[in-house]
Amino acid sequence: MSNAWTLTRGDLLRTEAFVGGRWVAGERRLAVTNPATGALIAEVADTTAADTRTAIDAAAAAMPAWAATPAKARAAILRRWFDLIMANQEDLARLMTAEQGKPLAESRGEIAYAASFIEWFAEEAKRVYGDVIPAPHGGQRILVLKQPVGVVAAITPWNFPAAMITRKVGPALAAGCGIVVKPAAQTPLSALALAVLAEEAGLPAGLLSIVPTSDARGVGEEMTGNPLVRKLSFTGSTEIGKLLYRQSADTVKKLGLELGGNAPFIVFDDADVDEAVKGAIASKYRNAGQTCVCANRLYVQAGIHDAFVARLADAVRALKVGDGAAPGIEVGPLIEEAAVEKVERHIADATAKGARVVCGGARSALGGTFFEPTLLVGVTAAMAVAQEETFGPLAPVFRFEDEADVIAQANDTRFGLAAYFYARDLARVWRVAEALEYGIVGVNTGLISTEVAPFGGIKESGVGREGSRYGIDDYLEIKYVCMGLNPV
Ligand SMILES: NC(=O)c1ccc[n+]([C@@H]2O[C@H](COP(=O)([O-])OP(=O)(O)OC[C@H]3O[C@@H](n4cnc5c(N)ncnc54)[C@H](O)[C@@H]3O)[C@@H](O)[C@H]2O)c1
Numbered sequence: 001m002s003n004a005w006t007l008t009r010g011d012l013l014r015t016e017a018f019v020g021g022r023w024v025a026g027e028r029r030l031a032v033t034n035p036a037t038g039a040l041i042a043e044v045a046d047t048t049a050a051d052t053r054t055a056i057d058a059a060a061a062a063m064p065a066w067a068a069t070p071a072k073a074r075a076a077i078l079r080r081w082f083d084l085i086m087a088n089q090e091d092l093a094r095l096m097t098a099e100q101g102k103p104l105a106e107s108r109g110e111i112a113y114a115a116s117f118i119e120w121f122a123e124e125a126k127r128v129y130g131d132v133i134p135a136p137h138g139g140q141r142i143l144v145l146k147q148p149v150g151v152v153a154a155i156t157p158w159n160f161p162a163a164m165i166t167r168k169v170g171p172a173l174a175a176g177c178g179i180v181v182k183p184a185a186q187t188p189l190s191a192l193a194l195a196v197l198a199e200e201a202g203l204p205a206g207l208l209s210i211v212p213t214s215d216a217r218g219v220g221e222e223m224t225g226n227p228l229v230r231k232l233s234f235t236g237s238t239e240i241g242k243l244l245y246r247q248s249a250d251t252v253k254k255l256g257l258e259l260g261g262n263a264p265f266i267v268f269d270d271a272d273v274d275e276a277v278k279g280a281i282a283s284k285y286r287n288a289g290q291t292c293v294c295a296n297r298l299y300v301q302a303g304i305h306d307a308f309v310a311r312l313a314d315a316v317r318a319l320k321v322g323d324g325a326a327p328g329i330e331v332g333p334l335i336e337e338a339a340v341e342k343v344e345r346h347i348a349d350a351t352a353k354g355a356r357v358v359c360g361g362a363r364s365a366l367g368g369t370f371f372e373p374t375l376l377v378g379v380t381a382a383m384a385v386a387q388e389e390t391f392g393p394l395a396p397v398f399r400f401e402d403e404a405d406v407i408a409q410a411n412d413t414r415f416g417l418a419a420y421f422y423a424r425d426l427a428r429v430w431r432v433a434e435a436l437e438y439g440i441v442g443v444n445t446g447l448i449s450t451e452v453a454p455f456g457g458i459k460e461s462g463v464g465r466e467g468s469r470y471g472i473d474d475y476l477e478i479k480y481v482c483m484g485l486n487p488v
């Protein structure tokens, strides 16, 4: 590892791929660099579609014994994995900050969040209940069984290199499935380290594979085309989600799609302004604005607009930008140059159409992919930020007059993942929470991420839910058994 850190457990920095229970070096290598410094961290095995096929075959072979394992025994292995992840939280956080760039405090938080899905689904594994239904005819028994869906393929993004993986692997293994994971090429190290600990926890060989690759298209085609794969779980952009949706049609796979967002963040006149500012900072600038549930549009009612903007500007200016490995850093680098260019494009488009920069607005003097936390006012629906997901540290503020108007504006998007609003009038809270067309609504809070709640979007933000007691359903098939008791 070529940056300043050392790991307590050096074996957590794995560069081989984990394929069908074997660590394989592969013929090609994939470079992993630190977005804060540009330094090479490691070169990992660059796997192929053939490796993915091998992993799928291994998962199919390992599944029957795993599905036949008593749920309590499966749960015990998942629990041991949870314990190992938490025992190695610091090393895993350092790896994550090195490859993804988020501040170390956020990485520690993500490791705990990622582990919580393993803990949660270890418990859910023991509660996969069926039904016995009163038969309409005598001499019959009607049963409903729930069985594992089959081999699962997962494709995950770079912005949450651990949590987006355990949010899929947890329920898959709990349900009795095997799973093959293709992490983002930018952040494979966290995924491989999780596999080291899964193996240590006693997960039987073949049930989990991690296939880093520079050939996302080829591996994706294997995952979506291989008939042994019965479910595809994807987290990433809506554009790629639609592509994978189409590719999965020929083998009629179950799909879990966690896609892009365009979250409105609405502040009504009766809001607690200080709390709203705290929520806006938490929602907008977490992971340098690179989360699917980041506030993407801030709507502020006319009566408190100026007071809110002034206090938000003070808070934005106070954010500490730098290498996430350094103490006290709150905003790290963006993942790559293209991400910075998108933020610049959104700012240029907005200011050209009349918006004003209150603070930030340009690349950081730190250079590289660091960008100044930015606040714009005078933003309108005619600007790109109104319809496109910025995925960077840019907060565009729209002024609004009345509730019906702002709900119409907030819902005027093809996305429907997360929305937030601050208000204290109880009738308004109910009206607005029910009127917003989103899978997730935060009321008087900017942070909604937890394993106990169903996470997912509507419209072009996706299909299905992850986490919560609902999250295991998509990894199960329902079988109806009609049992005649009068043998002919
Ligand atoms: N809804 C959610 O829970 C959620 C969570 C995180 C990120 N996201 C979204 O993801 C996007 C940012 O992440 P990203 O840049 O990694 O997204 P992305 O869609 O570019 O990549 C996501 C994953 O898909 C893979 N991929 C890319 N092209 C592929 C192809 N042709 N076939 C198969 N796989 C392919 C990538 O290698 C990566 O592993 C944003 O839109 C964000 O909103 C959504």
Ligand SMILES: O=C[C@H](O)CS(=O)(=O)O
Binding pocket: 159, 160, 163, 290, 291, 292, 293, 448, 449
């Ligand atoms: O980027 C999307 C993730 O799902 C964010 S989180 O789960 O809300 O932390």
